[in-house]
Amino acid sequence: MVMSLAHSSFRVVHWGNDTYGFSFITHKFSLLFTSLREPCSGCAAPYGFHNVMSLNTDTSRFAEEVRNAAVSGNLDAPEGGFDAIMQAVVCREQIGWREKARRLLVFSTDAGFHYAGDGKLGGIVKPNDGLCHMDSRGMYTHSSIQDYPSISQINLQVKRNAINVIFAVTAEQIAVYDRLREHVEGSSAGTLSNDSANVVELVRDQYNKISSSVEMKDNATSAVKVTYYSNCLEEGGPLKQTNKCDGLKVGTLVKFAADIEVTSCPANRDEWKQTFQIYPVGINESLVIDLEMICDCACENPGNPGYIENAKECSGFGTYKCGVCECDSSHFGRTCECDSDNTHSDRDQAAGCRPDNTTTVDCSGRGSCVCGMCDCETRPNPEERIYGSFCECDNFSCDRQGGQLCSGEDHGKCECGKCQCLPGWTGLACDCRATNETCIPPNGGEVCSGKGECVCGTCKCFEGEEGRYSGRYCEKCPTCPGRCLEFKECVQCQVYKTGKLSEEECARNCTFVPRVIDVVEADEEKDENLCAYYDEDDCRFAYVYAYDENGKVEIRAQQERECPAQVYIPGIVLGVIGAIVLIGLAMLLLWKLLTTIHDRREFAKFEKERSMARWNAGENPIYKQATSTFKNPTYAGK
Numbered sequence: 001m002v003m004s005l006a007h008s009s010f011r012v013v014h015w016g017n018d019t020y021g022f023s024f025i026t027h028k029f030s031l032l033f034t035s036l037r038e039p040c041s042g043c044a045a046p047y048g049f050h051n052v053m054s055l056n057t058d059t060s061r062f063a064e065e066v067r068n069a070a071v072s073g074n075l076d077a078p079e080g081g082f083d084a085i086m087q088a089v090v091c092r093e094q095i096g097w098r099e100k101a102r103r104l105l106v107f108s109t110d111a112g113f114h115y116a117g118d119g120k121l122g123g124i125v126k127p128n129d130g131l132c133h134m135d136s137r138g139m140y141t142h143s144s145i146q147d148y149p150s151i152s153q154i155n156l157q158v159k160r161n162a163i164n165v166i167f168a169v170t171a172e173q174i175a176v177y178d179r180l181r182e183h184v185e186g187s188s189a190g191t192l193s194n195d196s197a198n199v200v201e202l203v204r205d206q207y208n209k210i211s212s213s214v215e216m217k218d219n220a221t222s223a224v225k226v227t228y229y230s231n232c233l234e235e236g237g238p239l240k241q242t243n244k245c246d247g248l249k250v251g252t253l254v255k256f257a258a259d260i261e262v263t264s265c266p267a268n269r270d271e272w273k274q275t276f277q278i279y280p281v282g283i284n285e286s287l288v289i290d291l292e293m294i295c296d297c298a299c300e301n302p303g304n305p306g307y308i309e310n311a312k313e314c315s316g317f318g319t320y321k322c323g324v325c326e327c328d329s330s331h332f333g334r335t336c337e338c339d340s341d342n343t344h345s346d347r348d349q350a351a352g353c354r355p356d357n358t359t360t361v362d363c364s365g366r367g368s369c370v371c372g373m374c375d376c377e378t379r380p381n382p383e384e385r386i387y388g389s390f391c392e393c394d395n396f397s398c399d400r401q402g403g404q405l406c407s408g409e410d411h412g413k414c415e416c417g418k419c420q421c422l423p424g425w426t427g428l429a430c431d432c433r434a435t436n437e438t439c440i441p442p443n444g445g446e447v448c449s450g451k452g453e454c455v456c457g458t459c460k461c462f463e464g465e466e467g468r469y470s471g472r473y474c475e476k477c478p479t480c481p482g483r484c485l486e487f488k489e490c491v492q493c494q495v496y497k498t499g500k501l502s503e504e505e506c507a508r509n510c511t512f513v514p515r516v517i518d519v520v521e522a523d524e525e526k527d528e529n530l531c532a533y534y535d536e537d538d539c540r541f542a543y544v545y546a547y548d549e550n551g552k553v554e555i556r557a558q559q560e561r562e563c564p565a566q567v568y569i570p571g572i573v574l575g576v577i578g579a580i581v582l583i584g585l586a587m588l589l590l591w592k593l594l595t596t597i598h599d600r601r602e603f604a605k606f607e608k609e610r611s612m613a614r615w616n617a618g619e620n621p622i623y624k625q626a627t628s629t630f631k632n633p634t635y636a637g638k
Helices: 028-033 059-068 083-092 119-122 151-161 174-181 199-211 346-351 485-498 503-509 569-610
Strands: 002-004 020-025 049-056 103-107 163-169 190-192 212-216 223-228 257-262 275-282 287-290 318-321 324-327 367-370 373-376 413-414 419-422 451-454 459-462 514-518 530-532 540-547 553-558
Touching: 049 059, 083 103, 083 151, 103 199, 151 163, 163 174, 163 199, 174 190, 190 199, 212 318, 223 275, 257 287, 485 503, 485 530, 485 540, 485 553
Parallel strands: 002 020, 002 103, 103 163, 163 190, 514 553
Antiparallel strands: 020 049, 212 275, 223 257, 275 287, 318 324, 367 373, 413 419, 451 459, 530 540, 540 553
């Protein structure tokens, strides 16, 4: 764990039984620009990097060293964290990295970082060499000797040593380190709380992300392209182009297929043999590829049967290599037939490559003029040729039909830009038959039924006074008046027993008997005509008529008419009356209910008021009865 202590306090929490080690760093400029022995009260003197403890299983010592670590300080905000990362990566023995282990480097800070070029501000111009410079005390010895590492140097060493870097930074710096993460292979970044209390959870989450995915990389040169394919967790599924699989667990088997393609041959022949590695990011394992590029042919080298000097194929003035002449300095041409020392003037040469004086283009623009003769171009397709004294002919620019040259080899051949048709075919693309047989109806008769002309084996129909004809043999006339109306009344009386004709008139006037079927449909290929009408009951009936081979009319009629649904008027009227009566009764009942409720409420109100009344039973003091009673004292009741 690499921790920057210049600006932040921290605490370390023990997690699991993993091995621990940590180093302390401070800002280089503190060492360059000041000789402070004590940058702050109780602070340690500035230093570049200090490896306090190598990786081991002594967790008690790890916790003790963290507690005893003193905070240092710098004079500016950025820190020299890149020095610490570089030394922690390349000093493998001092740090204690194991060979067969996944290596994690946790970098914790609350500030930015210095990188290559910043050391020039302190007068340090020597670039960082990317090597280990640590003394016996674990102190970095080149803080004032060489510059900070660059991002590319950090990325290179991280890849070489198969280390995953976790940037644990505060919220103020997460945006910067997120961008840095994109340039350091196999690295990740997480937000650290101000008191570093969540460092264990952060490392655990980032480790889970790293361990649950595998990403394939390679260090091939620009001349080699490596494409990766995998079905990841979809066992038996199709391979997809990807170099990364996520969501893995311990024991999960993932297979990758690599497609290696040489995109170009390097100019230096020594680079035709290359060795590169294909490796999973963050794991110290790789597949070594020994690649040998075949960038030339054996017949281009002396000693091969295909390599002939002063060959007769090259007129004795060149070397025959792989079927092509390489002429000497005084000859040129396809077979070195032209002598550059004894050639005519350019004007004389051009005259032999042009058909007349009306053009200024040599060889029809499709060849080069060599020694006064046209050397026609060759086409990528070996079957396509440009030929002629002036390259004026070819066998591929003729008219096409259906995408085929001259309608195909069975119709004609292309000769000097024009189709030469075979017997029986005519036309610019040999797509027309030379006879009118295809325009005569199968049962015989006139060409195009006498209603059109045969053009290129196809009937072109006329438009007459009675209508426009159509069909393969111009036998149809959709706009011409048909015989539907003629058969209408007979179909009505014979099939549906309706219409104007009585039973006797129907038997006397109708000379055909329709064939009754469930549904009638007209087949246009058989020249059938569909007829449909509505009768006096507003019912639709349909039938089809056609002609047989003997010209006799055949009629098929639909079995049932399509009639609209009948409406029962009395039922509707009675229903409306009943609905009105019911609505009226419902309203009366509702009125009765409401009045009853109202009366009961009023009566209850009256009873309540009467029960609450109080009457005064006292006598009127001035009230005197109207009668007076006198009693005789001497009366004895006898």
